[in-house]
Amino acid sequence: MKAPIVARRLALAAAGALAMPAQHAIAQSLASRIEAVRDGTVEMTYASRAGICGDGDNVVRFGRVTHILPGSTSYGRYDDWRECVRGPVRVSIGRSSGEVISVRTRIADRGSRRDDVTDLGTVSTTDAARYFLALAPSLGERNAQYAIAAAAFADSVDIVPDLGRLVRRDDVRRSTRESAVFWIASFDDNTVSPMLRGFVTDERLDMEIRGSAIIALGRDEISAEDVEFLRRFYPTANEHLKDKIFLAVHNSDDPKVSRWLSSVVTDGNEPMEVRRQALFWMGQGHGPLTDLTRLYDQVQEHTLREHFTFVLSQRHESGAVDKLIDIARSDSDRDIRRQAFFWLGQSKDERARQFLREVLVK
Secondary structure: OOHHHHHHHHHHHHHHHHHHHHHHHHHOHHHHHHHOOOOEEEEEEEOEOOOEEEOOOOEEEEOOEEEEOOOEEEEOOOOOOOOOEOOOEEEEEEEEOOEEEEEEEEEOOOOOOOOOEEEEEEOOHHHHHHHHHHHHHHOOHHHHHHHHHHHHOEOOOOOHHHHHHHHOOOOOOHHHHHHHHHHHOOOOOOOHHHHHHHHHHOOOOOHHHHHHHHHHHOOOOOOHHHHHHHHHHHHHOOHHHHHHHHHHHOOOOOHHHHHHHHHHHOOOOOOHHHHHHHHHHHHHOOOOHHHHHHHHOOOOOHHHHHHHHHHHHOOOOHHHHHHHHHHHHHOOOHHHHHHHHHHHHHOOOHHHHHHHHHHHHO
């Protein structure tokens, strides 16, 4: 090999050796830059996941899911919310005596202009996600939820395995682990459902954690595979987990789910509270109203029939009003008729009002 070529390669290798520690130092510097601020506020921004927008405060929308940070969530359409702005993640960290005392996470926030704020500018999404995941276990409930959200909002960072490990740490407060379960379900990854199912069946985990995993399986739209998994798991579940299963499967469009919930309602071997919950979630689901109205004549227990009038009142189809009117007219139980009248009185349906006027005139 010619000497000039050798010299050039040695020079390139030396330059690479000098550059690698520098890059490593940059990657490792986020925590040290934050810790350099003993008292005050540290802010940073980084790229957010595709599809996320926010109001610059505590409301963040991701697909059909709206989060009101730190811990509230709702599902569905929010077309009337016009101030959902796409933008980077901005996190503010409060520091006192060298310790983190607060974390606040926002999307599309313009940031603070106060003189006492140390703005780190734009940082690496990977560095930010790893920092907040490492920080979360040491924080109180609200701050931990903001920290995990800060990691979950980071663009192009695979944190599902890290969140899974956090869920299984019994030295971390339950609310933090439940938050980790919730955010695992937000990722479109083929490892997510198997991981959540593993939490559900793991008897070493806290019952609340297992319940959170069941709800996570049913988040927004539940797959047919997850419905079948929960139905197979159901016979071994206690009452607490059975209620979570009903909640998880009720949004399924599969008519078999409605029929299965109906079978639970009529099962005299089930505890009454389980049957009541199955009835409630059947009413909240997408199953045909005819399945629900037909079920009324199959139950005889006073508690269930009384609860039935409430469940019908939550449906907005005209057939639900028709069934309530029929119960108010002809049910043999006076108390049940009274409950039907009460819920008809709460209805805005004109036929309900007309029926009540007719009764009052007689």
